[in-house]
Amino acid sequence: MKDELRVNIVKLNNYKSVRKMEELREYPDCYEYCIVPNYEDKFAGSHTECIQMDECFANLIKNGDHYVLIAIIFSHEWKVQDILEWLENYEITLHPTYCHSI
Numbered sequence: 001m002k003d004e005l006r007v008n009i010v011k012l013n014n015y016k017s018v019r020k021m022e023e024l025r026e027y028p029d030c031y032e033y034c035i036v037p038n039y040e041d042k043f044a045g046s047h048t049e050c051i052q053m054d055e056c057f058a059n060l061i062k063n064g065d066h067y068v069l070i071a072i073i074f075s076h077e078w079k080v081q082d083i084l085e086w087l088e089n090y091e092i093t094l095h096p097t098y099c100h101s102i
Helices: 080-089
Strands: 008-012 022-026 030-034 048-053 057-065 064-074
Touching: 008 080, 030 080, 048 064
Parallel strands: none
Antiparallel strands: 008 022, 022 030, 030 064, 048 057, 057 064
């Protein structure tokens, strides 16, 4: 029998500093701020890459020849209000990589 992962959806409208209403999922050990809602259903590949960015992680999925930022992961030590403040003050930008033959 497969263990089900417990996921709670945090209602962001209960907090003051909400800029957008993307989804914040609460797992037993972390929060996942979904930039692409229901990304699991939108991409054929299920392999994700996490890149540590100070105290949080950018969660990327490879889509063809490029990566898509699908979520930002915060440890469970963060409070929801702190996550929302971080989202108000910071951003993650992906720049294309160009390869040139020499």
